[in-house]
Amino acid sequence: MTAQTAQTVQSPTTAAAAVDGGSVRKVLWVPQVLLAAFLLIASGLPKLVGQADAVETFDLIGWGQWFRYVTGIVEVSGAIGLLVPRLAGLAATGLIGLMAGAITTHLLVLDPAWSLMPAAFAVVFAAIAWNRRHDTRELLHSLKR
Numbered sequence: 001m002t003a004q005t006a007q008t009v010q011s012p013t014t015a016a017a018a019v020d021g022g023s024v025r026k027v028l029w030v031p032q033v034l035l036a037a038f039l040l041i042a043s044g045l046p047k048l049v050g051q052a053d054a055v056e057t058f059d060l061i062g063w064g065q066w067f068r069y070v071t072g073i074v075e076v077s078g079a080i081g082l083l084v085p086r087l088a089g090l091a092a093t094g095l096i097g098l099m100a101g102a103i104t105t106h107l108l109v110l111d112p113a114w115s116l117m118p119a120a121f122a123v124v125f126a127a128i129a130w131n132r133r134h135d136t137r138e139l140l141h142s143l144k145r
Helices: 012-027 029-049 052-061 065-083 088-108 112-131 133-144
Strands: none
Touching: 012 029, 029 052, 029 065, 029 088, 029 112, 052 065, 065 088, 088 112, 088 133, 112 133
């Protein structure tokens, strides 16, 4: 009796796609870390500590300072999530929503020219979310168990 083992045959295209996908995942760590640093240091923490320009901006928005705290907490949470491999896709997805709110606020209340920055961030977050979608799906399935 001989034991047979199944061998998986990979075509050159499949092998290249696997390598390519892994390369993209590695390359995406650069914008993830940079955006996490920005969200944490330049955006989220200043909102939470009450930096003068953040307080003034949220006065202009007109929703009250509680909204500054909520936005700061979401930004800091998103930044941390971007740095945790298993949470990165979910964090990026949530940050797309935050950027949609920022774009809308800039267009309707603040300076429309500044809506370009959250729009650019949203595109990068979308790339991260798309590339990490399998991790996100796996995470959501594990929560259902």
